[in-house]
Amino acid sequence: MLITCPYCGPRDVIEFTYQGDGNRERPQPNSQDLDAWNAYVYDRLNPAGDHNEIWQHSGGCRTHLRMVRNTLTHEISSTGFARGDHNAAARHKAGGKS
Amino acid sequence: MAEYSAFSLLTNALKGNQDWKPAWRKPDPKASYDVIIIGGGGHGLSTAYYLAKEHGITNVAVLEKGWLGSGNVGRNTTAVRSNYLLPSNTRFYEHSMKMWENLSHDLNYNVMFSQRGCLNLAHTPAQFDDLARRGNAMRHLGVDAELMSTAEIKRLVPALDMSASARFPIVGGLMQPRAGTARHDAVAWGYARGADRRGVDIIENCEVTGFLRDGDRITGVQTTRGEIRGKKVAVAVAGSTGRVMQLAGVDRMPIESHVLQAFVTESLKPFIDTVLTFGMGHFYMSQSDKGGLVYGGDIDGYNSYAQRGNLPIVDEVMSEMLALFPGLARVRMLRSWGGVCDMSMDGSPIITAGPLPGMYLNCGWCYGGFKATPASGWCFAYTIAKDEPHAFNAPFTLDRFYRGLVIDDKGQGATPRLH
Numbered sequence: 172m173l174i175t176c177p178y179c180g181p182r183d184v185i186e187f188t189y190q191g192d193g194n195r196e197r198p199q200p201n202s203q204d205l206d207a208w209n210a211y212v213y214d215r216l217n218p219a220g221d222h223n224e225i226w227q228h229s230g231g232c233r234t235h236l237r238m239v240r241n242t243l244t245h246e247i248s249s250t251g252f253a254r255g256d257h258n259a260a261a262r263h264k265a266g267g268k269s
Numbered sequence: 270m271a272e273y274s275a276f277s278l279l280t281n282a283l284k285g286n287q288d289w290k291p292a293w294r295k296p297d298p299k300a301s302y303d304v305i306i307i308g309g310g311g312h313g314l315s316t317a318y319y320l321a322k323e324h325g326i327t328n329v330a331v332l333e334k335g336w337l338g339s340g341n342v343g344r345n346t347t348a349v350r351s352n353y354l355l356p357s358n359t360r361f362y363e364h365s366m367k368m369w370e371n372l373s374h375d376l377n378y379n380v381m382f383s384q385r386g387c388l389n390l391a392h393t394p395a396q397f398d399d400l401a402r403r404g405n406a407m408r409h410l411g412v413d414a415e416l417m418s419t420a421e422i423k424r425l426v427p428a429l430d431m432s433a434s435a436r437f438p439i440v441g442g443l444m445q446p447r448a449g450t451a452r453h454d455a456v457a458w459g460y461a462r463g464a465d466r467r468g469v470d471i472i473e474n475c476e477v478t479g480f481l482r483d484g485d486r487i488t489g490v491q492t493t494r495g496e497i498r499g500k501k502v503a504v505a506v507a508g509s510t511g512r513v514m515q516l517a518g519v520d521r522m523p524i525e526s527h528v529l530q531a532f533v534t535e536s537l538k539p540f541i542d543t544v545l546t547f548g549m550g551h552f553y554m555s556q557s558d559k560g561g562l563v564y565g566g567d568i569d570g571y572n573s574y575a576q577r578g579n580l581p582i583v584d585e586v587m588s589e590m591l592a593l594f595p596g597l598a599r600v601r602m603l604r605s606w607g608g609v610c611d612m613s614m615d616g617s618p619i620i621t622a623g624p625l626p627g628m629y630l631n632c633g634w635c636y637g638g639f640k641a642t643p644a645s646g647w648c649f650a651y652t653i654a655k656d657e658p659h660a661f662n663a664p665f666t667l668d669r670f671y672r673g674l675v676i677d678d679k680g681q682g683a684t685p686r687l688h
Contacts, residue, residue: 183581184579184581189571189686191525191684191685191686192525192572209671210521212614212670212683213523213614213670213671213683214521214522215521215522215523215525216520216521217511217522217526217572218511218515219509219511219512219526219574222572224571224572240571242526242572242573242574242575243574243575244575245573245575
């Protein structure tokens with residue numbers, strides 16, 4: 172499987188680390204909403220078909236990617252930066268409050 | 270008299286083998302059943318068998334979308350062991366081991382259970398200490414475990430590279446002598462015949478396409494062969510758990526589906542007579558009765574419902590094999606294949622009533638479901654019949670993740686690709 176990194180171009184899958192379901196939302200670090208934390212840590216969408224997921228180009232530029240990959244055919248229909256929309260904490264940081 | 274015996278073999282042989290009955294019927298589905306089991310794999314079939322045998326519930330249908338044994342029960346590497354660290358896992362898998370020891374007799378079907386032992390290798394003194402700790406935990410609960418020195422390992426598996434110049438020198442190992450292998454197809458066929466003879470309908474080529482509901486309650490299933498009503502609907506579909514639960518409206522689960530590959534070489538003369546696992550990566554191997562080396566490694570590492578794997582893992586598994594057995598460098602690989610595993614968030618299974626009323630769930634087997642086949646069906650049948658878990662499966666609930674009661678033998682956390 173080839174993954175097209177926005178910085179580095181098409182690279183072999185062995186350069187990448189899988190970080191799983193990209194639909195999860197990480198609560199704010201000071202959140203005390205236990206249900207939200209449980210859902211973030213343990214619950215996954217697990218579709219047979221298009222799957223929105225996070226990868227890291229850990230053997231390359233180390234950027235985090237958000238991509239849509241088909242879990243039946245491994246076709247990748249979109250790849251982009253995960254930065255900014257990765258989770259609530261990242262958005263907080265992007266807003267310049269940290 | 271048992272249907273299969275030396276006497277029946279002889280009389281049928283003399284009569285030209287005309288009188289054998291098919292091992293299971295091919296019935297059309299009835300309009301309703303007391304229990305519908307979705308999934309005609311090892312766990313679904315053993316659940317049906319123990320529902321009939323232990324609880325007298327025989328108005329049962331097992332629905333299989335393909336043919337019997339086409340899923341993971343026919344795709345695994347057949348190892349059976351109970352060498353776990355945590356008590357709830359040890360008790361459950363040891364119960365399974367005891368059932369394996371009597372399974373051929375119980376089913377009147379030879380599952381070729383061969384207690385050839387399972388040896389985990391240690392490659393550093395710290396890892397050897399860790400194996401000693403696991404062995405002690407096992408012995409504490411009455412499970413057999415023995416530490417092995419390098420001299421003993423060398424005698425047992427002469428083909429291993431035991432030299433100090435090996436890529437990962439071997440410093441010792443932990444042996445479970447009662448572990449071993451079984452013929453996986455025979456397990457499916459034996460349970461199917463046992464259930465069928467007790468009145469269970471095994472319905473192949475019958476894919477579930479939706480659930481019938483009365484409010485929240487599950488009251489049956491829609492299938493490619495029509496609607497079937499069931500007082501209780503049990504789901505035992507392993508890698509397809511995500512897909513089937515989605516049909517019931519449960520989108521999010523503590524499960525990811527990953528593909529695991531397995532490999533077999535051309536037939537060799539007797540080479541290794543135990544199940545061997547590598548300690549510096551994920552690799553395990555045994556030799557089949559036909560002579561092929563049966564081996565496998567890690568899952569591919571990202572969600573997949575494709576029953577085929579990627580090449581980087583092939584490369585990794587082969588290099589692990591050669592790190593242990595340089596002498597196998599020129600042996601040819603005969604076949605490789607993949608199966609879809611339901612990886613849970615703590616590496617342990619789920620056998621429970623729910624999550625919807627009228628539904629029962631058996632999943633989360635990661636890539637260790639084969640050895641659990643007898644106990645999984647036995648516990649699931651108990652849970653379905655009595656609407657409460659047996660002590661053996663009481664810890665394996667779905668809500669343990671949210672209650673701080675995870676059973677994480679490897680201590681990896683909620684990262685399924687690492688379990």
